[in-house]
Amino acid sequence: MLELRETALAILANTDAQTKVSQLFQLFDEYQHQRVSIDLSRTLDARSLHLPGRPLKPELVPPLQVPKRRMDTPDGRAILWHSLAHIEFNAMNLALDAIWRFPDMPKQYYEDWLKVAKEEAYHFSLVNEHMQSHGFAYGDFPAHNSLWEIVERTTDAVIARMALVPRTMEARGLDAVPGIRDRFKQIKDARAVEILEIILRDEIGHVLIGNHWFNFLCSQDNVSPIATYRELARKYQAPALRGPFNIEARKQAGFTVEELDLLDAASNKKHVHV
Numbered sequence: 141m142l143e144l145r146e147t148a149l150a151i152l153a154n155t156d157a158q159t160k161v162s163q164l165f166q167l168f169d170e171y172q173h174q175r176v177s178i179d180l181s182r183t184l185d186a187r188s189l190h191l192p193g194r195p196l197k198p199e200l201v202p203p204l205q206v207p208k209r210r211m212d213t214p215d216g217r218a219i220l221w222h223s224l225a226h227i228e229f230n231a232m233n234l235a236l237d238a239i240w241r242f243p244d245m246p247k248q249y250y251e252d253w254l255k256v257a258k259e260e261a262y263h264f265s266l267v268n269e270h271m272q273s274h275g276f277a278y279g280d281f282p283a284h285n286s287l288w289e290i291v292e293r294t295t296d297a298v299i300a301r302m303a304l305v306p307r308t309m310e311a312r313g314l315d316a317v318p319g320i321r322d323r324f325k326q327i328k329d330a331r332a333v334e335i336l337e338i339i340l341r342d343e344i345g346h347v348l349i350g351n352h353w354f355n356f357l358c359s360q361d362n363v364s365p366i367a368t369y370r371e372l373a374r375k376y377q378a379p380a381l382r383g384p385f386n387i388e389a390r391k392q393a394g395f396t397v398e399e400l401d402l403l404d405a406a407s408n409k410k411h412v413h414v
């Protein structure tokens with residue numbers, strides 16, 4: 141019988157994007173049919189592995205060297221889709237990492253992140269297929285590694301990971317996706333709009349899962365979520381949040397009234413730590 145956390149680690153190490161997606165779909169299906177066990181307490185050793193497994197392309201460059209994403213040319217729109225594909229590929233990897241890396245969490249934690257990983261794999265497939273329908277594919281353009289860098293900085297504490305990856309990095313998508321969707325509405329790309337609405341819907345659920353487990357850990361430690369978030373953001377050098385914020389989507393994703401009030405008050409500022 142497969143073991144969930146060990147298998148998640150093996151899939152994370154796979155360097156072929158399409159095989160990784162297929163293996164993840166299969167793992168999810170096997171788990172749903174109760175053919176996968178979970179060892180909650182085992183500490184896995186990944187020192188012999190290069191994580192995350194990724195294809196030779198895209199080339200990783202500093203963020204300012206990533207090509208500009210323009211809506212007025214086919215290449216510019218392809219670059220935008222490529223950046224979304226790269227985000228979804230990294231999001232799939234970070235969900236797999238959340239499964240294998242942190243032992244001794246409740247069983248539901250691992251089930252939640254398996255669901256997230258499967259949905260991120262689905263998003264990657266949707267975006268890549270749309271790119272391919274326009275003559276492009278994942279790997280055709282350079283990309284940056286900012287999302288995975290914060291994953292790497294939070295390998296030592298699950299509370300830091302929950303605070304700074306889903307609640308900070310992924311929550312940015314709640315703010316950004318509606319504007320991107322509306323730009324594709326303007327050029328009447330109905331399939332693009334459909335894909336982006338799927339991504340937005342699912343990402344609200346992913347951030348909600350991150351919020352749930354962050355608040356669970358804060359309650360377990362009897363600490364204030366807002367004060368703890370601020371402390372972790374400073375300690376792990378999280379990027380400052382930038383408005384405007386999608387307050388309604390963040391509300392659906394489990395941010396508290398107090399957190400949203402702080403964001404709303406700061407929405408006209410360039411940078412904010414809540």
